[in-house]
Structures are given as C-alpha cells and as structure tokens.
Amino acid sequence: MVQLWYRNATCHIIGGLFLIGEDMVSKYCQSCKGTDNLKANSKQTLKDGTQKTYYLCRDCNTVLKRRYRKTQHGKAVTYGAIRRSQERTRNKVRARRMVMHHIQNGNIRKPDNCSRCPNENVEAHHEDYSYALDVIWLCRRCHADLHAKVGKLHKTAI
Ligand SMILES: [Zn+2]
Numbered sequence: 001m002v003q004l005w006y007r008n009a010t011c012h013i014i015g016g017l018f019l020i021g022e023d024m025v026s027k028y029c030q031s032c033k034g035t036d037n038l039k040a041n042s043k044q045t046l047k048d049g050t051q052k053t054y055y056l057c058r059d060c061n062t063v064l065k066r067r068y069r070k071t072q073h074g075k076a077v078t079y080g081a082i083r084r085s086q087e088r089t090r091n092k093v094r095a096r097r098m099v100m101h102h103i104q105n106g107n108i109r110k111p112d113n114c115s116r117c118p119n120e121n122v123e124a125h126h127e128d129y130s131y132a133l134d135v136i137w138l139c140r141r142c143h144a145d146l147h148a149k150v151g152k153l154h155k156t157a158i
Pocket residue numbers: 029030031032033034056057058059060061
C-alpha cells in the first residue's frame with residue numbers, strides 16, 4: 001500500500017505498479033523538512049542528467065538568506081550590488097546633465113516631433129546611461145510605451 005509520507009506524491013499506475021514521481025517526493029523544505037509555503041530554491045543537475053529542484057520554506061529561506069548575508073561571500077555580493085546600483089545612479093545623473101548641457105549649448109537640437117509618431121513635446125530616452133549622448137527622442141506616450149516594454153530604466157523625462 002501507499003505509505004503515509006507519500007500522500008502528496010503523484011502516483012502513476014503502470015502495469016499495476018505504483019511509480020512515485022521522484023520530484024514530488026523531494027518537495028519539502030531542505031532545512032526543516034516542512035511542506036508549507038515552499039519556494040524553489042536551487043536547481044541542480046545530477047550526474048545522470050536529471051534536474052533536481054531543492055526547496056526551502058518561506059521562513060527557512062528568510063533565515064538562511066539573512067545568515068548568508070553575514071558571511072564573507074554574502075557581504076561581497078551585497079556590496080557589489082550596492083556599488084553597481086550607485087554606479088547606475090551616477091551614470092544616470094551624468095547622462096541627464098550632459099544632455100541638458102548640450103541642449104543649452106545648441107550642440108544637440110531637441111526635435112519638434114517624436115521619432116515614432118507625429119506628437120510634439122518630446123523627451124529624451126536613454127537606452128544605456130553609459131552612452132550619455134545616445135538618446136532617442138520620444139513623446140510622453142511613446143516613451144511610456146517603451147518603458148512598459150523594456151522595464152523601468154529611469155523615471156524622469158531626460
Ligand atoms: Zn523550512
């Protein structure tokens with residue numbers, strides 16, 4: 001008979017045999033062995049090529065993540081993320097300032113119309129803030145459209 005701890009497992013009946021889906025059996029928290037609020041935590045490819053997903057429950061995940069952040073490696077990763085985000089902000093500010101400066105100097109002419117539609121009142125869109133003068137001129141609507149597609153890159157008009 002099917003044992004109690006298999007009760008969450010999917011059973012396939014093939015030729016009268018119960019075959020238990022292995023991935024279902026291993027669906028419990030790696031830390032506390034609980035089965036509630038599981039989050040897929042990591043995927044590993046076993047030697048025979050099959051993929052195994054490890055799970056952590058929400059609470060253990062929080063605890064382990066907090067503990068990881070205190071380790072040498074965790075600190076380095078966190079620090080790297082902060083530094084990258086600061087660098088992005090710096091590039092953004094710099095790019096915006098440069099565009100503004102060049103518009104005032106007359107080196108860059110702000111076009112009258114959006115590059116995608118006939119609308120006026122264009123805003124500068126940067127694909128990449130590290131290329132400060134690489135801007136695409138878009139009206140507010142096209143700009144918002146683009147951001148809805150590519151994600152939130154910046155909040156302001158330039
Ligand atoms: Zn747990």
